[in-house]
Amino acid sequence: MTEPVVSVRNLVNRFGDQVVHDWLDLDIYPGEIFAIVGGSGSGKSVLLRSILGLHKPDDGSISVFGKEIGKLCETETHELYRHVGVLYQQGALFSSLSVIENIETPLYEYLPLSDAIIRELAMLKLKMVNLPDNAANKFPSELSGGMVKRAGLARALALDPTLLFLDEPTSGLDPLASDAFDKLIDVLHVQLNLTVVMVTHDLDTLFNICSRVGVIIDHKMIQGTVDEVTKNPHPWIKEYFGGPRAKRARNSRKEK
Amino acid sequence: MNMKLGQPSIETTIANGNPVYVVIGSWTVDYAQDCLKASLAIPAKQQGQITIRCNDIKQFDATGIWLLFRRIEELKRAGVRVELEGFRQDYLTFLQEVAASLEEPGKDLAQLRQLPKELWDFFRRAFKQAADVLMFVGWCWMLLFDAIIHPLQFRFRAFIKQCEVTAVRAAPIVGLISFLIAIVIAYQGSMQLKRFGADIYTVDLVTISVLREMAVLLTAIMIAGRSGSAFAAEIGAMKLNEETDALVTTGIDPMRLLVLPRIAALTIMMPLLAFFADMTGLAGGGLLTVLTTKTNWLLYISRLSDVLRMNDFWIGVGKAPAFGFIIAVVGCYHGMKVSTSAESVGKETTNAVVDSIFLVILADALFSLLFTALNL
Numbered sequence: 001m002t003e004p005v006v007s008v009r010n011l012v013n014r015f016g017d018q019v020v021h022d023w024l025d026l027d028i029y030p031g032e033i034f035a036i037v038g039g040s041g042s043g044k045s046v047l048l049r050s051i052l053g054l055h056k057p058d059d060g061s062i063s064v065f066g067k068e069i070g071k072l073c074e075t076e077t078h079e080l081y082r083h084v085g086v087l088y089q090q091g092a093l094f095s096s097l098s099v100i101e102n103i104e105t106p107l108y109e110y111l112p113l114s115d116a117i118i119r120e121l122a123m124l125k126l127k128m129v130n131l132p133d134n135a136a137n138k139f140p141s142e143l144s145g146g147m148v149k150r151a152g153l154a155r156a157l158a159l160d161p162t163l164l165f166l167d168e169p170t171s172g173l174d175p176l177a178s179d180a181f182d183k184l185i186d187v188l189h190v191q192l193n194l195t196v197v198m199v200t201h202d203l204d205t206l207f208n209i210c211s212r213v214g215v216i217i218d219h220k221m222i223q224g225t226v227d228e229v230t231k232n233p234h235p236w237i238k239e240y241f242g243g244p245r246a247k248r249a250r251n252s253r254k255e256k
Numbered sequence: 257m258n259m260k261l262g263q264p265s266i267e268t269t270i271a272n273g274n275p276v277y278v279v280i281g282s283w284t285v286d287y288a289q290d291c292l293k294a295s296l297a298i299p300a301k302q303q304g305q306i307t308i309r310c311n312d313i314k315q316f317d318a319t320g321i322w323l324l325f326r327r328i329e330e331l332k333r334a335g336v337r338v339e340l341e342g343f344r345q346d347y348l349t350f351l352q353e354v355a356a357s358l359e360e361p362g363k364d365l366a367q368l369r370q371l372p373k374e375l376w377d378f379f380r381r382a383f384k385q386a387a388d389v390l391m392f393v394g395w396c397w398m399l400l401f402d403a404i405i406h407p408l409q410f411r412f413r414a415f416i417k418q419c420e421v422t423a424v425r426a427a428p429i430v431g432l433i434s435f436l437i438a439i440v441i442a443y444q445g446s447m448q449l450k451r452f453g454a455d456i457y458t459v460d461l462v463t464i465s466v467l468r469e470m471a472v473l474l475t476a477i478m479i480a481g482r483s484g485s486a487f488a489a490e491i492g493a494m495k496l497n498e499e500t501d502a503l504v505t506t507g508i509d510p511m512r513l514l515v516l517p518r519i520a521a522l523t524i525m526m527p528l529l530a531f532f533a534d535m536t537g538l539a540g541g542g543l544l545t546v547l548t549t550k551t552n553w554l555l556y557i558s559r560l561s562d563v564l565r566m567n568d569f570w571i572g573v574g575k576a577p578a579f580g581f582i583i584a585v586v587g588c589y590h591g592m593k594v595s596t597s598a599e600s601v602g603k604e605t606t607n608a609v610v611d612s613i614f615l616v617i618l619a620d621a622l623f624s625l626l627f628t629a630l631n632l
Contacts, residue, residue, distance in 0.1 A: 095597035111288045117323070124322050124354050133357045141596030160285045160317035192317065 003066060005030050005163055005195050006051055011060035013046055020046050022219035024060070028212075030162075033189055033196040035206050038216030039236065044199045047216065048167060051197075052086060053077070064163070082110050085156030089167040091148040093140035099151045100126065100136040106158040125154040129184060146177040150184075157188070166198035170205055178202060182209050203249040215240075264290050264320065266297040276307040283313055283320030291320050295327035300334045311342035325351045392589045399516050414517035422483040422518075423525035427532055430478050434471050434533035438462055438540035441470065446548050455549040459559045462541030467568040471533035473620060476579040479526065480612040484587035487518055488608035491591025492601040500592075515592070519584040526580030527573050534572065567632055575623050579616050586612040 008026035013019075020043035028034045038044050049055035051062055053069045062069045064080060072080065093102050103122040111118065126136055129150040140148060149169060156164060169185065170178035182202075186209045189196055200206060206213065207226060214223035217236055222229060230241045240246065264281035277298050283291050298308070308328065325348075331338055340348070403410040445461040491514055494500050500510040542556050551559070590608035594600050 096599040111285070111319075113288060113292065117292070117326070120326060120354075120358060121319055121322055123358055124318060124351075127350070127354045127357065128318065139597070157318075160319050 007063045012058045033210045035210040035213045036199045042216040085161035086165045087152045087156045091152035129154045163195045170202045207249045264294045278309045282315035284317045285319040291323040305337040307339045309341040418521035431536040434537040435540035438537040439544045442541040442544035460563045466537035467572045471537045472530040472572045475533045476616045480583045484583045484612045487587030488591040488605040492594030495594045515588040522580035522584040523577045526576040530576035583612045
């Protein structure tokens with residue numbers, strides 16, 4: 001068995017009286033596309049933020065690449081973020097920088113290369129996510145929703161990370177754009193040898209490209225392949241994966 | 257994390273009389289600088305055909321492969337015939353596309369700044385902004401009259417809230433500043449006047465300067481910094497968050513809900529704040545006069561009632577609504593001008609404070625001219 005890339009043990013998160021996670025365990029292995037699902041308020045985003053070290057959990061341990069988050073010194077954290085790419089839900093592009101400058105930001109932070117080469121590498125990433133050339137000098141406010149997501153993905157991929165986090169990558173996109181984005185992630189996942197962790201509500205994404213799923217239920221996580229999880233008798237899972245939308249999404253996968 | 261499989265490098269051998277370059281090691285972002293250095297191992301000045309063998313690359317990613325590819329392109333441009341072995345064709349096609357798009361000149365990079373055009377743009381923008389501001393002020397006046405005619409449509413609740421936030425909560429700091437400045441004026445004044453034995457005239461100095469100018473001007477500057485900026489930032493953030501759009505589609509005019517109550521609140525509350533500043537200013541002046549000269553409180557008050565002309569008081573307080581109006585209009589105008597980015601919120605907030613303080617002082621100068629002409 002290979003070492004997990006992300007490993008969460010006994011995670012506990014509370015906000016006041018409200019318990020979000022109660023002894024939650026999670027393992028994500030290299031090369032997977034892992035989807036985190038759950039009802040709204042079940043703590044998907046908190047889990048993601050905990051893994052990324054943006055939120056300090058109340059208890060438990062989280063390891064990424066075998067290193068425990070929260071016990072790293074500054075240089076180790078810096079080194080860790082170098083191998084992690086994150087696409088935020090709203091893109092989180094720096095609004096005062098153009099798209100190309102957004103992609104260049106992490107490159108300048110980590111690579112001691114000349115301006116010209118950094119510009120070339122940024123253009124390479126821009127092309128990788130299928131953005132048109134003229135998007136380079138546009139500002140985030142001038143982009144459509146789909147383009148913001150692509151630009152955010154390009155920035156996340158700037159340093160060729162091995163671990164990519166996506167927070168609701170297809171939310172706010174029309175079905176065509178969602179399909180295109182799913183395909184893009186699938187292709188990049190194979191080409192770049194990525195491990196992808198995503199929070200998603202999109203059942204099409206779930207059935208089409210995800211290799212394993214983790215469902216947050218009752219503050220804990222039920223994980224397994226899509227088919228395994230679908231068979232779980234828990235009422236929420238039955239409703240979620242047995243509803244008309246899920247059936248449609250699954251049928252469309254079979255057609256492919 | 258990428259396993260480190262050794263430095264990237266290029267080894268040279270000869271096959272059939274032509275040089276063969278064997279690319280080895282891991283060409284990844286971890287070794288970005290080494291990749292760049294290693295790629296230069298292939299000399300650019302050579303004749304004939306060369307072979308670059310990539311079969312033995314242990315590990316690569318997009319950054320590393322680009323650093324190799326850009327050297328290959330350079331060689332091709334220099335006229336070297338390059339044969340590639342073990343380079344995936346689909347990657348090559350993609351990288352060539354990227355290279356092609358890089359060659360198109362970046363428009364805004366190459367564009368030289370043209371002075372006449374810039375100057376023309378500057379004046380056109382300034383003119384357009386002046387027209388915008390006039391439109392906005394006119395619109396505010398219309399809404400104010402409309403509110404007087406139809407008082408029921410006026411947002412009283414927002415108005416009361418703004419009165420509290422902008423004036424009542426500002427009163428302590430406004431009063432304190434006026435108090436302290438009056439002490440400074442009284443102290444400096446009494447030091448000079450003592451030399452002529454005329455220190456009783458300190459009372460005249462403090463009373464007239466505080467009532468006519470200092471109290472109201474300091475209040476206006478304080479409120480511009482406190483509320484003018486808050487108006488711009490609040491309304492700006494709402495615009496950014498599309499809340500103003502949501503108001504419009506809910507059938508609520510953001511001008512009526514957000515702008516009008518703020519303008520009304522500041523216009524009405526400024527004279528009250530100025531009055532409060534007058535009182536604390538006179539108290540501060542009195543305190544220092546009593547402490548440093550041979551006067552006592554009784555003498556100070558009797559002197560005050562001789563010196564104090566209601567004209568001075570009314571001139572000071574009378575300017576206050578105009579200042580309040582200016583600050584509120586400028587703050588709201590800049591807030592409504594916020595467009596798309598978080599940066600513009602900061603920019604417009606700064607502009608709101610700078611513009612409103614400038615306009616307040618300009619208006620004060622005009623008032624001075626006016627009152628001098630009227631012999632008040």
